[in-house]
Amino acid sequence: MSPTARHPRRDPLARAPDLAATVVIVGGGFAGLACAQALGRAGVDVLLIDRRNHNLFQPLLYQVATAAISPADISEPIRRTLARYRSIRVIMAEATGVEADARRLRLADGRAVIFDRLVLAPGSGYDYFGHDDWRAHAPGLKSVHEARLIRQRLLVAYERAAQVEDGELRRALLTTVIVGGGPTGVEMAGAVAELGRFLTARDFPMLYPDDLRVLLVEAGPRILAAFPEDLATHAAEALHDDRVEIWTGTRVTEIGPDHIVAGGRHVQAGCIVWAAGVKAAPVADWLGVTPGPGGRVAVDPDLSLPGRPEIYLLGDAALCMGADGRPLPALAQVARQQGAHLGRGLARQLKTGAPLQAFRYRNRGDTAVIGRGQAIFDWGRRRLTGRLAWLLWAIVHVALLVNFEKRALVSLQWAMRVATGQRSARLIDETGARSLPASTDDSETGADG
Ligand SMILES: Cc1cc2nc3c(=O)[nH]c(=O)nc-3n(C[C@H](O)[C@H](O)[C@H](O)COP(=O)(O)OP(=O)(O)OC[C@H]3O[C@@H](n4cnc5c(N)ncnc54)[C@H](O)[C@@H]3O)c2cc1C
Known part of the structure; x- marks a missing residue:
């Protein structure tokens, strides 16, 4: 018997059951990674989904474009960054929509992910203003x-x-x-x-x-x-x-x-x-809500979607007000602080039931x-x-x-x-x-x- 007859090839995705996790995170950028790391430290069951296999340090991309450094210097496989957290799984897939009532995240390959809590941190892209x-x-x-x-x-x-x-x-x-x-x-x-x-x-x-x-x-x-x-x-x-x-x-x-x-x-x-111009990932479409400026989705002070305490938005995708009443800028340090804040808050809440605290941004310049x-x-x-x-x-x-x-x-x-x-x-x-x-x-x- 040939090895292929004993082990017939199959498409693993075609038969894979829907996935499920306590906390599902979309995006392994600044916000998503910081959130996952805080949850991983507390041993929370997390599934992180990104359409790329690596985290990219965008602030130094211009140095790659001008031949000063190589792409590998500013990219890191997400699996590697999170390898030390045994409660975290990582998959490379593209999120395409959310069925909030059913607590399901839809993926481009037809699968769905069942979540208890959903963290959306898919970042932003460039806006060509209709061109x-x-x-x-x-x-x-x-x-x-x-x-x-x-x-x-x-x-x-x-x-x-x-x-x-x-x-x-x-x-x-x-x-x-x-x-x-x-x-x-x-x-x-x-x-x-x-x-x-x-x-x-x-x-x-x-x-x-x-x-x-x-x-x-x-x-x-x-x-x-x-x-x-x-x-x-x-x-x-x-x-x-x-x-x-x-x-x-x-x-x-x-x-x-x-x-x-x-x-x-x-x-x-x-x-x-x-x-x-910068435009947020199409999270407003996924959630069926009206987008704010730049396509961002307005969040409550604790970073949850208004009326949906189990869904959160972070980073460039979130329209979050600062202490001065103005939207926080789309910056790496905002995204990272939000991710760490929410991760710590969710870990505490899942353990003790404590409510989430309001996010306060600390500008480091x-x-x-x-x-x-x-x-x-x-x-x-x-x-x-x-x-x-x-x-x-x-x-x-x-x-x-x-x-x-x-x-x-x-x-x-x-x-x-x-x-x-x-x-x-x-x-x-x-x-x-x-x-x-x-x-x-x-x-x-x-x-x-
Ligand atoms: C050229 C450039 C220079 C910058 N310079 C600075 C700077 O100097 N200082 C500063 O503070 N900020 C800077 N920023 C802004 C900063 O990079 C962003 O604010 C920050 O990356 C936002 O973090 P985030 O986690 O929201 O999104 P990102 O870091 O963009 O991460 C989003 C992740 O989500 C994934 N994703 C997207 N859509 C999907 C989907 N549908 N399904 C699955 N995964 C998905 C992406 O692959 C990505 O990994 C710069 C940005 C750019 C582009």
Whole structure:
């Protein structure tokens, strides 16, 4: 008898019964992981569901996109992070809906998960304001795939620029447009300018630094709208020093594979990056409730869905009011604090029946990096700019990384970069090579590194 006859192959998902757990968590990002870890420490039965197998440290994605670090430095398999908690199971699957009365979470593969408590922490994505066709030409920085795609496009543009005779085409290829002047757009603009200086000095001495152009386009009256005006002005000046061009009060009306139209002006570009509006995952649809601004779902102070004390929302998906009565920002530190707070509260409640406490956010300071080891740091009355702000940013971000190994790795990479000026992750794969010298191809995927 052949081994296959003794052990006939079967599709495990086709026969798998519906899953069940005391606490079901959707999303292994900042919020979901922190919640799971707090519940795991108390031995609570948890099922964590994520459509990716890894946790991604999004704040450093722009460094992957600009070849400063590798994707693996900021990603960690969720199973690995949670391996020490014996009461936690992890599955890779996509949630698609909630039947609240039946306490069932629907999955894309047709299964359902029965829950006692449901924690929804699926984060957010970019909003293209009804122009979803722009996504292919102007990827956002939300996943490893997109960061690698941007890196590939940036590096391919330099390779092509080094091979063309036509000066106008060369300058177009060396133009990068970033749409959106929030922290991500500002960080990306500074990092692209830094990458350009590095590449022209080291890898492409035949290219003139004067041909490089980084354009940051913002529809609002100023960049960094969420920061105090003096810090935003400082950031704008630092970007000007880095030769980043800033167009404020300028709306983008068209994006193609190699150009944008903004404020009626046509700009040819080798790489376009989207860093504009953020939209919560479609949790409002799943729950059949009216979404708030940005698609977020309003929660009670204890982070539960109003009228549904067994369902909770965390992180970017939740519209949670701060002490000043304004919505808390979509930030990693908010998500993480909410996750840890709810996890501890649920563990206590399941054990003793104690009611959940209201969540109170402790702001540890908002930062944005402007490139060249420069940053701005806003902590209420305490405001910092320059290298010290960058150092604080680096400490806060390294501390937020999932485990010691990653913290050590990223710190080492940064130290090496400061010491040697090197950028270790400037890889282009075969799909990039195929796009030489024709225009960039949307089917590119990027290298593994
Ligand atoms: C480029 C960039 C830079 C940023 N920089 C900073 C910064 O400097 N400082 C800061 O504080 N914040 C920063 N943020 C914001 C911060 O990353 C988010 O606020 C934070 O990630 C939100 O955490 P979360 O747990 O809500 O969602 P996420 O961390 O996004 O995690 C959501 C998880 O849910 C999973 N998921 C989504 N949908 C489903 C589904 N249907 N089924 C199953 N799983 C699903 C996803 O795969 C993901 O793992 C940045 C964000 C970006 C994009």
